Amino acid sequence: MREPSGAPASRGVLFPELLASSEPAPPARPRGARLLKALARVLLWSLITVGAFRGLVPDRAGPAHTGPATSGSASALSAEAPAQHQVEAVAAAFLREYLTVGEDRAARAQRLGQLTVRGVDLRRSVSVPTGAAQYTDLVVPAGSRSVVGGVEVTVVAHVLQVRSDGYRDGGTLAFVVPLAVRREGIGVAGRPRPTTVPFGSRLSLPRPRAVLPSMSQVARRVAHQAVVALVTSDKAALARLGGGRAPSTRPLPSGWRAVSIGPAEVTGPAGALAAQVPVRARPPTGPVSYSVPVRVQLKVGPQGVTVQRIDGGGSP
Numbered sequence: 412m413r414e415p416s417g418a419p420a421s422r423g424v425l426f427p428e429l430l431a432s433s434e435p436a437p438p439a440r441p442r443g444a445r446l447l448k449a450l451a452r453v454l455l456w457s458l459i460t461v462g463a464f465r466g467l468v469p470d471r472a473g474p475a476h477t478g479p480a481t482s483g484s485a486s487a488l489s490a491e492a493p494a495q496h497q498v499e500a501v502a503a504a505f506l507r508e509y510l511t512v513g514e515d516r517a518a519r520a521q522r523l524g525q526l527t528v529r530g531v532d533l534r535r536s537v538s539v540p541t542g543a544a545q546y547t548d549l550v551v552p553a554g555s556r557s558v559v560g561g562v563e564v565t566v567v568a569h570v571l572q573v574r575s576d577g578y579r580d581g582g583t584l585a586f587v588v589p590l591a592v593r594r595e596g597i598g599v600a601g602r603p604r605p606t607t608v609p610f611g612s613r614l615s616l617p618r619p620r621a622v623l624p625s626m627s628q629v630a631r632r633v634a635h636q637a638v639v640a641l642v643t644s645d646k647a648a649l650a651r652l653g654g655g656r657a658p659s660t661r662p663l664p665s666g667w668r669a670v671s672i673g674p675a676e677v678t679g680p681a682g683a684l685a686a687q688v689p690v691r692a693r694p695p696t697g698p699v700s701y702s703v704p705v706r707v708q709l710k711v712g713p714q715g716v717t718v719q720r721i722d723g724g725g726s727p
Contacts, residue, residue, distance in 0.1 A: 497597065498562050498592065499555060499566075500552075501526065501597045501599070502588040503566050505523070505588055505599045505603075506547075506566045506568055506603060507547050507550045507568070508522045508523050509536070509537065510545060510547045510568055512544060512545045513545075513546070514544065520534070526598065526599050528591050528598035528600055531599060533602060542574065542575065543572055544572070544573040545570060545581060546570075546571055546573070547568045547570055548569055549567075549569040550566060550567075550568045551566070551568075552564055552567075553565045553566065553585065553609050558589070560600075561590045561591045562590045562592055563588065563589050563590070564587070564588045565585060565587050565606060566586055566587075566588055566603075567583060567608060567609070568583070568584055568585075568586070569581075569583045569584075570582060570583075583608055583610075585605065585608040585609065586604065586605055587603060587604050587605075589601045619677075619679050619680045621680075622680060622681055626681065626684075626711070626716070627677050629715065630677050630686055630709055630716050631674065631676070631686060633707075633718060634675035634686035634707040634718070635672065635688055637649070637658070637688075637707050638688040638721065638723075639672055641705070642669040642672065652717065652718040653718050653719070654714045654718075655714075658717075658718040658719050658720055658721055659719070659727075660720070660721045661722045661724065661725050661727050662723050662726075663690070663692055663703065663705075663725050664723075664724055665725060665726065666694065667692045667693065667695070667725070668692060669690050669692050670691045670700050671690070671691045673688065673691070674689075675707070676688075679709075684709040684711055685706065685707065685708050686706075686707045687704050687705070688704070688705045688707060690703045690704075690705050691703070703724065705722065706721075707720070707722075708720040708721075708722075
């Protein structure tokens with residue numbers, strides 16, 4: 412086969428005419444431009460990597476302190492100060508171990524040592540009679556306040572004392588636990604001191620203005636009927652007691668079964684008429700029944716006393 416005239420022969424190439432370029436080759440880029448482009452790519456990927464790493468790793472410094480810093484107050488603690496719930500958790504854990512005294516005093520001292528700062532001496536801090544032991548079945552933080560260098564947490568605990576003849580109620584006690592708060596962690600800074608239990612047993616609530624006896628009697632009857640209708644899911648009765656429109660209702664919690672319904676008690680004045688009806692109910696499991704207060708909001712209008720809302724404590 413003859414080769415095309417005017418074209419030089421190329422050995423080993425089937426179609427040598429394809430080797431010719433119909434367009435001029437692009438000018439070669441300067442070496443400096445190529446270097447700048449490579450450096451720009453490296454810088455771009457470096458920024459992307461650093462941004463992704465900062466997004467995945469939490470900030471060690473913690474949230475910034477935005478409140479005003481007060482001299483001599485723990486509100487001026489550094490931004491690394493632990494959250495309040497962490498402080499209260501340490502105080503509760505310590506008081507549980509502090510009030511738990513059994514036969515193995517060495518193990519108790521070791522457990523307490525894990526929660527206290529160095530130098531705190533808790534020996535002979537709790538003395539239990541021979542043949543008896545003590546432990547807590549409830550420990551609950553009840554508040555905290557900032558002090559110089561840390562926090563004081565009030566913890567309420569219920570104590571049981573164990574003897575050979577059984578258990579004895581040791582009462583409900585409250586202690587203030589001093590805590591030192593540092594960047595390295597939290598530790599109990601000294602012996603807890605007893606304080607007043609924050610109970611409201613001596614509080615007196617203001618009594619609502621008395622309702623006229625005739626209205627009170629009607630309100631009690633309507634409230635009782637409303638709770639009966641709620642428990643029995645009587646929609647017609649609910650609409651009638653609501654003045655032609657069913658009131659807003661919340662039934663008993665899911666699975667609770669009403670056993671009996673007691674008499675209603677008026678708890679609000681005529682301007683905000685309300686009543687409370689005790690319902691004895693059982694939970695989903697077990698034979699024990701509980702008295703559940705069901706609240707009923709009433710309204711006095713042209714139709715007399717009507718029901719606005721019945722609240723049994725469950726989901727709407």
